[in-house]
Structure formats: structure tokens, C-alpha cells
Amino acid sequence: MTSIMIVSATRRTERDFQEGSALGTSLRRLSFDARIRSRIAYQNGRGLPEVYNQAIRESEDSDVLVFVHDDVWIDDSFLADRLQDALLRYDVVGVAxxxxxxxxxxxxxxxxxxLAWDDKAHLSGGVAHGAYPFGGVSYFGSMPADCELLDGVFLAASRAALSQARIEFDPRFGFHFYDMDFCRSARQAGLRLGTWPIALTHQSGGAFGSDAWTVAYSDYLAKWGD
Structure with a gap:
């Protein structure tokens, strides 16, 4: 049986997360599935890479790690089955x-x-957005598809593949560009990345173009050069 660990960070207290957050609500819905467990950093003040890396190092009993934002509703009741199939084909999976x-x-x-969109011919996947579950879907392109980059709102990975390739998230990218950097590191190590049809709704559209995002972009270019 595939063991799945959902990893997230939240500024909320444990009770507030479980009762009031999108992800907390989703985890209650998914509690029927014994394959799914969660590891949540409550009242978190650390960057996402620190939280995610700790899970990579300490979740030896998990086959799959899912790194996801706390403002995401997992609308797909069959998440475990989707991931089990997806990770037969890919080492790292996203929804877009x-x-x-x-x-x-x-x-x-x-x-x-x-911030002009890339040509749609190169995009894949779909994500719903909205203030409630089962929001309107932004469809980007057919899936599954081999990818170079994945949206960090939801990243699922084979823990064994990450450990064998020694891939972790770079702590210098606390909340922005951690996903871009992670995907590039994974591809550089020869891991297979791709999209998969998994239904979820994201409350936020992201913070692209903010001051913090722009600073992180400079750090990203300083590391990778292009």
C-alpha cells in the first residue's frame, strides 16, 4: 500500500487550521483513506524549504511526499489513487x-x-481558483505531459527518488522561486517531471510581481545565471 504524507506550513494554530483552512477541511474529507497522513507546521515562521526539507529527511516511512499550500482545497476524493498512478510515470508531479x-x-x-503568459502550446494542466471548493477551472493544456517546470502550489514526489538524487529545496528561496529552483535541480539530476489530472482549488492567485518576489528573482538568477 502506497503511503502518502501531505506536507504544509501555516501561520494558523492547529485548531484554526483544522477547522478553518482549505487544506485542513480537505484533510478531514480524505480521512477515510488510511494511505494519507499529514505533517503540518503550525504557527509557522520558517520558509517553506525548511519545512519541506525536514519532511524529506524525517519521513522515511512515506513513499510519496506532497508539498502543498494551506489555502488549497483538495477536491479530488481519489487523491491517493491519482498519485499512485502518476508516480509510476514521473518522479515529481504537479497539477500545472x-x-x-x-x-x-x-x-x-x-x-x-x-508577466506575459508563455505560448499555450507549451503549458499543461489545470487549477481551479476561488473562495470556495470546486472553483472555476483555469485549464492550461492537455495532461499528463512531460515538463521542465511545475507550479509550486502542489508538488508530489517520490521520497526515494528525492533521497537517491539528494534533491532538496534551497532555503534561500523562502516563499518565492522555491518551486522553480526545485524543478531545475530535479531535472538537472535526471528526475522525470510531469503534470497529472488532480482536482484542487487554490484560494490565491499568487504574489507575482511583488517586491519580495522581485528580490527572490534576483537571487534565483544569481544562482542559475539564466
């Missing part, structure tokens, strides 16, 4: 991604710093 990566690309979906 880009089949290519261009020089100085600032996000999986955007072609340049104007």
Missing part, C-alpha cells in the same frame, strides 16, 4: 506546468518579466 524552460523565465507560466 510548462513543457519547456526559457532563459530568465520568471515563473512556470510566464515568458518574461512583463
Amino acid at each position: 506546468g510548462n513543457r519547456r524552460r526559457r532563459p530568465r523565465q520568471p515563473a512556470w507560466a510566464f515568458a518574461d518579466m512583463t
